[in-house]
Amino acid sequence: AAGVIQSPRHLIKEKRETATLKCYPIPRHDTVYWYQQGPGQDPQFLISFYEKMQSDKGSIPDRFSAQQFSDYHSELNMSSLELGDSALYFCASSLALGRANEQYFGPGTRLTVT
Amino acid sequence: AQTVTQSQPEMSVQEAETVTLSCTYDTSENNYYLFWYKQPPSRQMILVIRQEAYKQQNATENRFSVNFQKAAKSFSLKISDSQLGDTAMYFCALLTQGGSEKLVFGKGTKLTVNP
Numbered sequence: 001a002a003g004v005i006q007s008p009r010h011l012i013k014e015k016r017e018t019a020t021l022k023c024y025p026i027p028r029h030d031t032v033y034w035y036q037q038g039p040g041q042d043p044q045f046l047i048s049f050y051e052k053m054q055s056d057k058g059s060i061p062d063r064f065s066a067q068q069f070s071d072y073h074s075e076l077n078m079s080s081l082e083l084g085d086s087a088l089y090f091c092a093s094s095l096a097l098g099r100a101n102e103q104y105f106g107p108g109t110r111l112t113v114t
Numbered sequence: 115a116q117t118v119t120q121s122q123p124e125m126s127v128q129e130a131e132t133v134t135l136s137c138t139y140d141t142s143e144n145n146y147y148l149f150w151y152k153q154p155p156s157r158q159m160i161l162v163i164r165q166e167a168y169k170q171q172n173a174t175e176n177r178f179s180v181n182f183q184k185a186a187k188s189f190s191l192k193i194s195d196s197q198l199g200d201t202a203m204y205f206c207a208l209l210t211q212g213g214s215e216k217l218v219f220g221k222g223t224k225l226t227v228n229p
Contacts, residue, residue: 042205042219056216088157105159
């Protein structure tokens with residue numbers, strides 16, 4: 001079965017640079033979530049989209065922005081990167097917001113800021 | 115606000131034995147769901163088991179079962195016949211229905227299965 005695809009899998013950036021992370025949800029899934037997992041930490045919710053509209057926003061810095069496109073893929077844009085942004089970024093997708101369906105996680109993008 | 119607490123940072127068990135991981139949560143919502151996710155060294159997040167709060171029957175998935183005590187807001191995971199491949203970080207997570215349905219995770223329990 002098709003899974004959530006994230007690209008790139010690994011990314012190394014320098015401080016103050018910009019990064020773009022991409023997420024391709026499972027076909028027919030209309031809801032996308034972004035989570036950030038720092039070293040030794042639990043995943044923290046950043047932002048979510050349903051049918052291309054932002055549905056909720058968590059602890060996402062103003063330097064970050066995201067959107068969901070007409071084909072349901074999503075991109076997380078991160079600017080003015082800081083050392084503390086080094087983390088594993090997960091995208092998860094689910095079907096039909098409001099039905100508490102399972103969220104399926106992608107493999108994650110490991111971002112290292114030097 | 116929703117919170118999830120896992121009080122056991124690390125646990126170990128011998129292969130083929132049974133181990134129970136603890137989780138407590140807090141929410142004022144009536145409609146919510148609880149999950150256990152497994153994160154092996156590959157760091158992939160894998161759904162292990164799901165429990166609907168409105169169901170009294172405890173969920174089971176093969177060797178994995180839960181003890182859901184709604185009044186006590188407790189949701190423990192029991193792994194039977196532990197296998198080496200069960201070695202992983204286990205996260206308990208809470209999802210409240212309505213709104214964005216984001217997952218709120220506990221801090222995790224690192225489980226090591228010893229041969």
